[in-house]
Amino acid sequence: MASLANRWAGRLYGTNTGNVFLDLSQDDQNISGRLRIMDSIFGVSIYEYTGTIDEEIVLNCTPSQTVEGVELGEVVVRGRLTQQGNIRGEWESTIGTAGTFEIHPHDINSSDPSAKDTNPEQIHNKTVQLGSIRLFKDDVVQLVDFLKKDFSNGRVIVTYSQRGSELTKYADDFLGQLDGIVQLNYIKLVIQEPEAHGINRVIVVELVANGNSEIRVSGINESWVLGKAESILQTLKPKQNSLVTTYRKYGLNLNGAIFIAMLIAIPDIEGWKSRAVFVISVFLLLNFLLFIHNKFIPNTAIYLEQVKPSFFKRAWPSMLSWFIAVSSSVIAAIIFSILKSGSS
Known part of the structure; x- marks a missing residue:
């Protein structure tokens, strides 16, 4: 044996x-x-x-x-x-x-008889979750260039979704041959190269339409892993939409205000049927607000047809979020007014 x-x-x-x-x-x-x-x-x-x-x-x-x-x-x-x-x-x-x-x-x-019995060094991993991201062509170029820092031989690999399938290219080919791509809602950037002991250090930036977008960094040098993850986060932070991120994570504060206002207003409506109609209407409005928000404001949006975006292009997700929320508040107030006048 x-x-x-x-x-x-x-x-x-x-x-x-x-x-x-x-x-x-x-x-x-x-x-x-x-x-x-x-x-x-x-x-x-x-x-x-x-x-x-x-x-x-x-x-x-x-x-x-x-x-x-x-x-x-x-x-x-x-x-x-x-x-x-x-x-x-x-x-x-x-x-x-x-x-x-x-x-x-x-x-x-x-x-080497004098060699010590050593194992490969410990591997350090860091994962950072991101909020709602809006990127334009210049932003993608900047991110690719930033990922390549500290890598002497590694090349950034881009995976993206197009027409229902995932495509993978080197970043240089992706940026040089966009093939009429106007907008993406999913992209993954990966770069790696060998370190000591044959272990690769790896950076993955994955931006998804639904769910959690993440930065993942792995390597044998803890300070490099933590520092690189934080520096990538700071690079992407200005591109995050804080209002959309807050809504997806906690729900807009205005939604909570609508719910509290509903509780306060219920005693003013006479009859349990009218109260039930009011409560159901408010809950339907809040769920409709969530549905519309997720449908028309994706977690990730990458606009590749524009190099320098206009102010409106940057601001429209926040404006739409507030418009939807305020509209729901107005509709809830109208329903309350109708039910109250009908019960008096």
Whole structure:
């Protein structure tokens, strides 16, 4: 039986791609250890595993450390030892991802007896949530240039949605060949390059139409990770629409005022039927306000046909938010007046 106790490093391919590193301890046919994966997009994840060695090498991996906001499943790895001394095989997770891999032995002690038993350094991850974002062509160019700072070889990769499908291009090609793209409501920017120990440092900026837009930074240098995440946030902060962000997060204060006014006004309406009509009308108005707001004011809007936006282009989401809210207040007041006069 082959002795596989060693450090192994290599690559994985398939639905996920990236670097892989594992410590392997062996007791007869039983093996165990820790597996580290540096995903090209989602960053570092760590698994604990146990397994067996026979004609086939089998590892059963359970997540022990994850990247914020990334779902991981349990993974089964199956491989065979090649004539060259590598392990090659396939992997599959419980969340449906799968692929192939190849790893190579890295016995640093045999090549350098004085070398210390060291593991790759700790990986630091930082996730920052963003509010409602409005970007124009100049803003996208500025963001791409800012992401490239601190990267000597990495290139920014852009993924965006168009006509129901996702397209991925290098940022230079994306900006140089917009192909008549007028507006986007989803975009993801990714840049990475190797650091020490073969681990990549990664920046992901993902702006979505619905849900939470995020900045994700990963690397072995904690100060760089925290500083880069904060600097990207400060770059995008002026592009955030505070009113739309507040509404999506908490609801407009005017909505609360409408609700409180409803509670105060109910005693002035005689008859439980009229009161019920008033309460139902107010709740329908508030839900209609939320629906219209989400329908016509997306969380992310990127206007690529304009380099320098006009004041109205920047301000219209806030103006529309206030107009919808004020209109709802006026309608609620009219309903109250009708019901009150009808019950008197």
